[in-house]
Amino acid sequence: MAGTSRSFLNPELVRALQAGKTFEDWLDGRIPGVDYARISADQSLRSSTRAKTRKAGTGVRHQHEGNDETAAEHGVAIVKYFEDNNITAADPNVMRPSFVEMTRSIHYRKVSEGYPVCAVISVEHERVWRLPEDYIKFRRAVIIEGDGLFIERGKPYDLVSTGGNIVGLVNSGVSEGEVTKTKERLHREVKRRAQDGTTPGGRRRFGWLAQDVREGRGVNMKLHPEESVILRDMIDKALEGRAWNSIARELNEAGIVGASGRPWSGATVRQLLINPVLCGQRAMDGKLVLGKDGKPVMGLWETICTVEESAALRQLSVRRGAQAGSFRKTHPGYAVPGAPESRARKYLFSGFLRCGAPRRDDPTKICNYKMGGTRRPTKANPDNCIYVCAKLDCGGTSRQMGAVDEHLEELIVRALEARYKMVEPQVAEWPGAAMLEDLQTRRSTLETKWAEGAVSDASFYRLLPSIEEKIAGLQADWRDFMEEQAAANAFSGWDRSKWKDMDLTQKRTAISRIIQAVIVTPIPKGRPLRAPFDPELLRVVPRA
Numbered sequence: 001m002a003g004t005s006r007s008f009l010n011p012e013l014v015r016a017l018q019a020g021k022t023f024e025d026w027l028d029g030r031i032p033g034v035d036y037a038r039i040s041a042d043q044s045l046r047s048s049t050r051a052k053t054r055k056a057g058t059g060v061r062h063q064h065e066g067n068d069e070t071a072a073e074h075g076v077a078i079v080k081y082f083e084d085n086n087i088t089a090a091d092p093n094v095m096r097p098s099f100v101e102m103t104r105s106i107h108y109r110k111v112s113e114g115y116p117v118c119a120v121i122s123v124e125h126e127r128v129w130r131l132p133e134d135y136i137k138f139r140r141a142v143i144i145e146g147d148g149l150f151i152e153r154g155k156p157y158d159l160v161s162t163g164g165n166i167v168g169l170v171n172s173g174v175s176e177g178e179v180t181k182t183k184e185r186l187h188r189e190v191k192r193r194a195q196d197g198t199t200p201g202g203r204r205r206f207g208w209l210a211q212d213v214r215e216g217r218g219v220n221m222k223l224h225p226e227e228s229v230i231l232r233d234m235i236d237k238a239l240e241g242r243a244w245n246s247i248a249r250e251l252n253e254a255g256i257v258g259a260s261g262r263p264w265s266g267a268t269v270r271q272l273l274i275n276p277v278l279c280g281q282r283a284m285d286g287k288l289v290l291g292k293d294g295k296p297v298m299g300l301w302e303t304i305c306t307v308e309e310s311a312a313l314r315q316l317s318v319r320r321g322a323q324a325g326s327f328r329k330t331h332p333g334y335a336v337p338g339a340p341e342s343r344a345r346k347y348l349f350s351g352f353l354r355c356g357a358p359r360r361d362d363p364t365k366i367c368n369y370k371m372g373g374t375r376r377p378t379k380a381n382p383d384n385c386i387y388v389c390a391k392l393d394c395g396g397t398s399r400q401m402g403a404v405d406e407h408l409e410e411l412i413v414r415a416l417e418a419r420y421k422m423v424e425p426q427v428a429e430w431p432g433a434a435m436l437e438d439l440q441t442r443r444s445t446l447e448t449k450w451a452e453g454a455v456s457d458a459s460f461y462r463l464l465p466s467i468e469e470k471i472a473g474l475q476a477d478w479r480d481f482m483e484e485q486a487a488a489n490a491f492s493g494w495d496r497s498k499w500k501d502m503d504l505t506q507k508r509t510a511i512s513r514i515i516q517a518v519i520v521t522p523i524p525k526g527r528p529l530r531a532p533f534d535p536e537l538l539r540v541v542p543r544a
Contacts, residue, residue: 003087005097010078030077033119036102037063038084038127060085067121070154076119080111089130107141108431119149140473206259207231223302235305244269274317279303279310347373348405355389356521357397367394397522403533413496415514420494430481436474443467517541
């Protein structure tokens, strides 16, 4: 599950303001600051077992509670809370929205609501940064003025002195290195275990028993007496040529769930059946694990099929479109994705279209499953494509892609023109302008006094780097601010001539400005399936 971010004013401050107090009355001489909490893996979201007993966001809540206690000990008043939940800080491709907002608040010395802040509290610096680039941004923000304060592990963290900066850089480098080393170490350990033929480990796999320490049984070592019978039946049906979806549908109709407790899909059936562990072999990095003799290592766990049957299942998957020789790889982690409409897809309206067919379990409700695009070549049209509902237990609503795109594109273009053609770009004031001007003035004054001899060479070269670093930090933030503003004004003065020059991602972003979804209703009974395209069967849900 993707991570979530949020920020909010201190409820105590909100109540005080509502009661008629001023911000200064509430502050009562304390240092105004912000609280930042982050957790890489919210167990309530990632563990199906713990999710049943643990409320989402528990980890960041506990960090906030600890930060409140630290703030009280150091005379800091938390003005605003920032949190990035279930988001790693070790991947440069993962954006942490609240980290960005928090860092800017400290850089500008005020939160977006206008209240001043100059301190940051976090349970430990690893919550704030793990990568050198994040450390540099954060440090620049804290030291922009002399009143900046960062408290972690219950005490102030030195970001100002040369020694403190070196420690911070080392910590960020070590953090980044440790992440890489840990991944490599785990990979080596898994590979060694695989070559030893020991249990695949991980989560319990459907068809095998869970771990039992009392019996000395490891996870996925012994076959489950009931599930293994079902698994063997799945293998037989697949080898007979039954479709993955067909097998999944029968399992769901029988009330049989997977090891995770969730219903089956064609994809999960395929992933289970092409896994070579079924015959006692292992795969890593898309290849079978081989021994020193160059032959596949055979594991010590109980198997459910022969090596030949396992190979036949994989070949079956290849014939149905999978890459030759490929195995399912464990996903290494989850980045925070952009909005669904902005993710580049192959087809223009994939994900926007929703199936309007009645649900089989309750005909009074519609399926509402997302429809995606797929190729359906014909003799007359080898490039023919359609939008189709991919939900396993749906009736399979579909439409010709060309007709749908042509109709909806015209609606989108008209709506974009009507909404944005007369809109003027909104120019927001960059909050750091005054600070940058002040620093540039200080640099100019320093240079003038040095040139006049009023400042010694030693003092000049000691003071100048600090000022220039602060200026560089603000200039970098200004560039980011302008890019964000340009994106916000991307549709100002828009006209239809721009549509043809937009790429897929830009068009999908534009579509998201106009519609939330398009419900595709089934072709009425009695009407031929090859009847002319009827736009009345598309119900557009506009975005407010």
